[in-house]
Amino acid sequence: MLGYTLKRIAQLLVTMLGVVTLVFFALRLIPGDAASALAGENVSASAMERMRDEMGLNEPLWFQFFDYMRGIVTLDFGNTIATNLPVADMILKALPITLIISVITIILTVLISIPLGTLAAYMAHKGKKALDNAITWCAMVVDLMPTFWTALLLLLLLSLGLGLFPASGKVTLDDPELLLKRIAIPIIVMSLSQIATLARITRTAVLEVLNEDYVRTARSLGMSEIVVVFRHALKNAALPIVTVVGLSFGNLLNGTVIVEFIFTLPGIGTLLVNGINSRDYTLVQTLILFYAFLFVAINFLTDLVYKKIDPRVQF
Amino acid sequence: MSNQEVLGTRTGKLVNVFSRGRIKIPALHFLVSNKKAKWALLILVPILLLTVLAPVLPMQKPLETNVTSSLLSPSLEHPFGTDKLGRDILSRTLSGIQISMMVGFSVAAIALVFGIVLGTISGFYGKTVDRVIMGVVDIFLAFPSLLLAIGLVSIMGAGFVPVIIAISLADVPRFIRLQRSLVLSLRTRTYIDAARTVQASQLWLMRKHIIPNTIAALLVAASISAANAILVEASLSFLGLGIMPPEPSLGNIIKEGQSYLQTAWWISTLPGVVILMIAISLHFMSDGIREALDPRSRK
Numbered sequence: 001m002l003g004y005t006l007k008r009i010a011q012l013l014v015t016m017l018g019v020v021t022l023v024f025f026a027l028r029l030i031p032g033d034a035a036s037a038l039a040g041e042n043v044s045a046s047a048m049e050r051m052r053d054e055m056g057l058n059e060p061l062w063f064q065f066f067d068y069m070r071g072i073v074t075l076d077f078g079n080t081i082a083t084n085l086p087v088a089d090m091i092l093k094a095l096p097i098t099l100i101i102s103v104i105t106i107i108l109t110v111l112i113s114i115p116l117g118t119l120a121a122y123m124a125h126k127g128k129k130a131l132d133n134a135i136t137w138c139a140m141v142v143d144l145m146p147t148f149w150t151a152l153l154l155l156l157l158l159s160l161g162l163g164l165f166p167a168s169g170k171v172t173l174d175d176p177e178l179l180l181k182r183i184a185i186p187i188i189v190m191s192l193s194q195i196a197t198l199a200r201i202t203r204t205a206v207l208e209v210l211n212e213d214y215v216r217t218a219r220s221l222g223m224s225e226i227v228v229v230f231r232h233a234l235k236n237a238a239l240p241i242v243t244v245v246g247l248s249f250g251n252l253l254n255g256t257v258i259v260e261f262i263f264t265l266p267g268i269g270t271l272l273v274n275g276i277n278s279r280d281y282t283l284v285q286t287l288i289l290f291y292a293f294l295f296v297a298i299n300f301l302t303d304l305v306y307k308k309i310d311p312r313v314q315f
Numbered sequence: 316m317s318n319q320e321v322l323g324t325r326t327g328k329l330v331n332v333f334s335r336g337r338i339k340i341p342a343l344h345f346l347v348s349n350k351k352a353k354w355a356l357l358i359l360v361p362i363l364l365l366t367v368l369a370p371v372l373p374m375q376k377p378l379e380t381n382v383t384s385s386l387l388s389p390s391l392e393h394p395f396g397t398d399k400l401g402r403d404i405l406s407r408t409l410s411g412i413q414i415s416m417m418v419g420f421s422v423a424a425i426a427l428v429f430g431i432v433l434g435t436i437s438g439f440y441g442k443t444v445d446r447v448i449m450g451v452v453d454i455f456l457a458f459p460s461l462l463l464a465i466g467l468v469s470i471m472g473a474g475f476v477p478v479i480i481a482i483s484l485a486d487v488p489r490f491i492r493l494q495r496s497l498v499l500s501l502r503t504r505t506y507i508d509a510a511r512t513v514q515a516s517q518l519w520l521m522r523k524h525i526i527p528n529t530i531a532a533l534l535v536a537a538s539i540s541a542a543n544a545i546l547v548e549a550s551l552s553f554l555g556l557g558i559m560p561p562e563p564s565l566g567n568i569i570k571e572g573q574s575y576l577q578t579a580w581w582i583s584t585l586p587g588v589v590i591l592m593i594a595i596s597l598h599f600m601s602d603g604i605r606e607a608l609d610p611r612s613r614k
Binding site: 014015016018019022023026027029140141144145146147148149152153155156160249250251253254257258261262272273276277281284285288291292295296 | 459461553554569
């Protein structure tokens with residue numbers, strides 16, 4: 001286990017080094033440079049040159065690259081172009097909102113989709129097609145609904161129509177009640193698509209296991225259906241489910257960007273979209289790197305869990 | 316399942332058709348005989364026809380404004396209603412579908428071509444070539460797909476071509492991986508060894524024996540990739556990073572409707588239904604191809 005973990009960490013570091021390099025050089029492809037983005041158009045050539053000197057843009061490329069790497073290792077990402085605040089501070093300030101939405105979504109997803117998928121599989125196994133078909137169909141349609149469209153539909157229905165949740169209002173961590181009301185619809189939106197994906201996977205995985213010989217053996221030994229389904233079937237179906245929970249984190253991160261944008265929540269997704277619109281490349285590159293780090297780290301943890309719950313898995 | 320098993324079934328015909336490199340009647344037969352593929356066509360063909368015929372149909376042009384018909388609800392004259400500027404939403408939606416379809420199919424085509432070429436090279440040659448290609452693939456797969464596209468669009472600027480490039484760059488690595496894994500499983504088959512013993516060149520092996528046997532699985536992935544690309548394009552345009560107004564795209568029509576959600580619900584909701592229908596039918600298509608190829612998955 002330790003050897004495997006170390007090997008995976010080494011692989012991860014190589015990949016992340018590649019990610020950082022890619023982001024660094026991709027930014028050098030932008031027409032104009034950071035100095036001209038910062039200065040705007042009405043700046044004399046000599047002032048611009050001075051600015052380039054200050055920002056280190058006149059140094060050789062390899063020097064800039066190492067300087068950049070040093071910044072990442074020491075968590076000093078520089079200041080944003082637009083507001084001249086430290087990027088790290090801005091991200092830390094926006095992070096809690098995004099984390100709260102994501103964590104609640106994951107909990108809801110696991111709590112709802114696994115029983116739902118198992119139920120569908122059980123019904124399919126028992127030949128009761130109607131309920132299985134209903135769940136499978138709903139899951140497929142919900143899975144394919146564009147996140148931003150679902151968000152607008154729910155906004156129209158729950159907020160503007162029924163008046164259950166406020167559509168606007170300043171979100172701060174100091175006011176938990178308003179915070180919860182404001183993030184309710186975003187969480188429902190993201191949970192819906194996550195639940196749909198995970199319920200489908202759970203159904204397939206459990207259904208496959210329910211047809212195994214050892215399930216029949218368990219039944220023939222007189223075990224109750226509950227024990228058969230939960231202890232024998234679901235437990236053995238856990239591997240694909242864990243993999244998908246891990247992989248769907250990517251979709252979750254994608255989703256946070258969209259719901260934060262629609263519901264004007266001050267998370268890192270909103271920070272990213274605003275950063276792009278104000279051409280704040282320092283902020284944007286750091287955020288994209290941050291998302292990649294998060295995604296890679298989560299996939300890594302998924303791998304470890306996978307290995308932990310299935311001793312048969314050899315690498 | 317070995318290849319010999321597949322050859323006897325109707326599925327086998329499909330594989331054969333692809334392996335000869337031309338699409339003949341059996342492929343068409345499959346499209347109307349498979350239930351899911353048939354449903355997919357029943358949804359897609361009318362939408363495509365409407366989109367293509369839109370310029371000659373008697374309706375307002377997508378960019379034509381008309382202040383007297385501002386924010387009209389759906390009616391016979393304007394089936395999808397109108398927006399603030401009196402533009403016809405159905406006409407704008409059809410124009411948006413055109414962009415969606417072009418993005419979807421371009422991305423699927425780019426992903427297929429690059430996926431097949433690089434994936435085959437990676438799987439077939441192995442060693443250093445494989446390590447380099449897979450290293451780069453891993454780097455791209457380290458980004459959540461929409462975020463990679465957002466990052467790339469922020470560098471290249473918004474617009475039709477950047478959107479296609481951005482979405483493709485997020486999709487190509489997945490196709491390379493898929494093709495590589497298929498090639499790896501085919502490489503050690505007996506019929507490849509047999510071909511080797513009669514001095515088949517590497518290029519011949521790849522072109523005649525490997526790629527034809529992987530293409531069907533890639534087509535399954537490609538139709539999902541097209542659906543996905545359409546959703547990502549809509550998301551980018553919605554965020555204001557894709558196709559820019561006044562040029563209509565499904566994403567930016569929905570975005571423009573957000574301000575009028577309460578007074579004119581039709582602007583945002585109806586184009587979304589269209590995206591959903593296209594996505595569902597492309598997934599049906601992919602299921603249809605899969606079912607045709609793998610008889611075990613038929614219910």
